Amino acid sequence: MAQTLRRRLLKGAAAAVAAPYVITARSQETLIVNTQGGEYQELVERVVIRPFEKKFGVKVIHDATGTASQDYAKIRASRGAPGFDVAGLLTPPEVILGVKEGMLEKLSEREVPNLRHLWDKTWQVIPPGSGAPHTLQYAALVYHKEKLERPRSWDDYWEPQKKYGDKVKGHVIQYNPANLLSVYALIHAAQLGKGGVDNMEPAWQRLKAQKSYVGVVVTGSAEAVPHFENGQVWISPYWSARSGYYIDRGLPFEMIIPEEGVIGLFDVACVPVGAKNKKLAYEFLNWRLDPAIQREWALAYFSSPTRPGVELPAKFAASQLTTQEQIARTQFPDSDVIGARRKDWTLKWQEIMG
Amino acid sequence: MAAPLALLLLFFALPNALLLSASFVKSEAQQLTHELTLENYQFLFTRPLYIWAFVRTFIVGVSVGLIDVVLGYPLAYFLVRTRSRWKGVLIALALAPLLASVVVRTYGWYIILNRFGVANDLLLALGAIDERIAFMPSTGAIVIGLAHALLPYTVLTIMGSLQGINPNLELAAMSLGANRVRTFFDVVLPLSFPGIAGGFILSFSIAISAYATPAILGGPATQVMATAIYGFMTQLLDWSIGAALAVILVVCAVALAYVAARIGARQGAL
Numbered sequence: 001m002a003q004t005l006r007r008r009l010l011k012g013a014a015a016a017v018a019a020p021y022v023i024t025a026r027s028q029e030t031l032i033v034n035t036q037g038g039e040y041q042e043l044v045e046r047v048v049i050r051p052f053e054k055k056f057g058v059k060v061i062h063d064a065t066g067t068a069s070q071d072y073a074k075i076r077a078s079r080g081a082p083g084f085d086v087a088g089l090l091t092p093p094e095v096i097l098g099v100k101e102g103m104l105e106k107l108s109e110r111e112v113p114n115l116r117h118l119w120d121k122t123w124q125v126i127p128p129g130s131g132a133p134h135t136l137q138y139a140a141l142v143y144h145k146e147k148l149e150r151p152r153s154w155d156d157y158w159e160p161q162k163k164y165g166d167k168v169k170g171h172v173i174q175y176n177p178a179n180l181l182s183v184y185a186l187i188h189a190a191q192l193g194k195g196g197v198d199n200m201e202p203a204w205q206r207l208k209a210q211k212s213y214v215g216v217v218v219t220g221s222a223e224a225v226p227h228f229e230n231g232q233v234w235i236s237p238y239w240s241a242r243s244g245y246y247i248d249r250g251l252p253f254e255m256i257i258p259e260e261g262v263i264g265l266f267d268v269a270c271v272p273v274g275a276k277n278k279k280l281a282y283e284f285l286n287w288r289l290d291p292a293i294q295r296e297w298a299l300a301y302f303s304s305p306t307r308p309g310v311e312l313p314a315k316f317a318a319s320q321l322t323t324q325e326q327i328a329r330t331q332f333p334d335s336d337v338i339g340a341r342r343k344d345w346t347l348k349w350q351e352i353m354g
Numbered sequence: 355m356a357a358p359l360a361l362l363l364l365f366f367a368l369p370n371a372l373l374l375s376a377s378f379v380k381s382e383a384q385q386l387t388h389e390l391t392l393e394n395y396q397f398l399f400t401r402p403l404y405i406w407a408f409v410r411t412f413i414v415g416v417s418v419g420l421i422d423v424v425l426g427y428p429l430a431y432f433l434v435r436t437r438s439r440w441k442g443v444l445i446a447l448a449l450a451p452l453l454a455s456v457v458v459r460t461y462g463w464y465i466i467l468n469r470f471g472v473a474n475d476l477l478l479a480l481g482a483i484d485e486r487i488a489f490m491p492s493t494g495a496i497v498i499g500l501a502h503a504l505l506p507y508t509v510l511t512i513m514g515s516l517q518g519i520n521p522n523l524e525l526a527a528m529s530l531g532a533n534r535v536r537t538f539f540d541v542v543l544p545l546s547f548p549g550i551a552g553g554f555i556l557s558f559s560i561a562i563s564a565y566a567t568p569a570i571l572g573g574p575a576t577q578v579m580a581t582a583i584y585g586f587m588t589q590l591l592d593w594s595i596g597a598a599l600a601v602i603l604v605v606c607a608v609a610l611a612y613v614a615a616r617i618g619a620r621q622g623a624l
Contacts, residue, residue, distance in 0.1 A: 073588040097384055097591065170469050170486065176574035178589030215469050217491060217573045219589070232470050340383040343590050351403050353575035 081274025244302025515549020
């Protein structure tokens with residue numbers, strides 16, 4: 001009798017503990033979205049995720065961990081079921097690999113109607129229907145405006161002693177080619193010597209020459225921020241969006257587009273093949289491409305919209321890619337080639353920097 | 355008995371078997387193929403960069419093991435033998451670094467060792483140097499960071515061994531005419547050898563597989579095997595070479611730890 005009573009009590013207690021979760025799961029649809037942490041987390045939650053929850057009456061769990069390649073590694077390791085429904089922040093090399101390996105859902109305008117409004121060049125950068133590119137930015141050149149004169153060319157970063165002399169020694173930063181930012185900067189270095197993705201030799205020559213001026217070497221872009229803040233780094237290639245964000249918050253840096261131009265980067269949201277809530281994931285991708293959300297996001301993250309016709313203040317738009325002509329002028333190197341050669345480039349970079 | 359063994363097999367042997375099989379599969383443009391190959395090992399053993407990462411890993415492991423034993427032994431000896439009423443507090447203080455995350459402790463070293471850090475400021479102020487020195491990224495910085503992080507483990511292991519020595523053996527040696535120094539070298543030190551070997555193996559094993567400290571103090575240009583494996587697996591997405599590196603690390607670490615354990619056991623038995 002006592003045992004039966006104890007069992008009943010235990011069952012009752014267990015039901016009481018589990019009830020809120022069971023009720024929530026049944027009454028509200030849930031979507032799990034992966035992006036990244038840092039300043040991005042607060043922005044994406046405020047500008048994109050909370051309004052989405054409000055509009056659709058759903059709950060979004062935000063998994064703010066990992067970089068693009070780490071997130072793709074999770075998708076691959078779990079054979080397309082990484083535990084999140086939206087891989088919100090992949091870059092073209094991972095998207096292309098994801099399509100080849102069959103890890104990402106193929107999208108059409110039926111599931112994501114706003115795909116039809118993207119820039120014409122979009123599907124030259126990533127395979128058609130492989131994802132929803134929601135953010136456009138570029139690898140800019142940033143410099144400490146209290147320490148250095150304004151640079152004009154990528155050469156002012158790659159051969160800093162020519163313009164700035166020995167005072168710049170120890171204040172130049174290098175990034176591991178595991179970071180796409182490094183790859184893009186190396187491509188610019190190759191192009192300065194009439195090379196390119198098919199001939200990176202001029203880039204290696206410039207890297208060797210620059211080495212003695214390098215004071216900081218990092219992999220992730222976020223790792224560079226403390227070095228900007230403590231005044232150790234004076235000149236660096238850096239993503240335009242993050243640069244704008246930190247400069248707006250008082251970092252004594254300025255961002256420029258060097259005379260040789262810049263390389264653009266799409267941030268892409270994709271749906272892994274094993275996602276549990278694909279229907280809501282498609283709604284989320286469509287939401288990211290909605291013109292109002294595109295505008296709010298561009299203003300919050302200091303990035304460019306991925307579709308034409310998004311009205312932005314003129315002063316803000318001056319540092320962004322907002323016209324067909326600007327998009328056409330922006331370089332988008334073949335990410336398939338980058339993916340295939342990145343290992344060799346990383347090896348070469350490590351041999352020189354090691 | 356059967357359940358723990360099954361768990362061990364499931365969560366240790368099986369992933370390692372998968373890793374081993376992946377290391378013999380060819381990878382093309384970041385994708386695993388179905389072709390068996392030895393190219394991944396050939397790639398690693400013919401590139402000076404990875405041979406150096408391998409050598410650096412074991413230099414770091416052995417250096418950290420030796421430094422921690424040399425620094426940890428006197429501390430462990432003192433903590434075991436002291437009769438101070440503060441003994442408990444002193445032991446807690448010696449182990450206190452374990453309360454902070456290894457990342458936090460490593461960033462402490464970063465603040466000290468970087469080109470514009472405390473060490474350079476101090477040396478410049480003292481007039482010992484004219485130009486700032488790049489203490490890091492370097493193998494030395496990795497060794498310092500890891501030796502500091504792993505010292506408590508070595509101290510704990512050696513303390514365990516010293517506590518197990520019967521104090522009467524020392525008294526007996528001294529009653530037969532040996533002074534304190536001779537008693538220490540002829541009695542205490544040989545009897546505590548299993549603890550020394552254990553402390554060395556522990557810090558060596560953790561040091562060669564450590565990721566955070568080498569990543570912060572060595573950076574991407576001063577690779578050890580753990581950072582190289584991480585790079586191949588999650589940044590370059592080349593799992594075949596990442597798996598081959600991991601296999602080499604596991605095999606060498608187990609072999610060296612086995613040799614060290616045998617030497618420790620033999621010395622302890624003498």
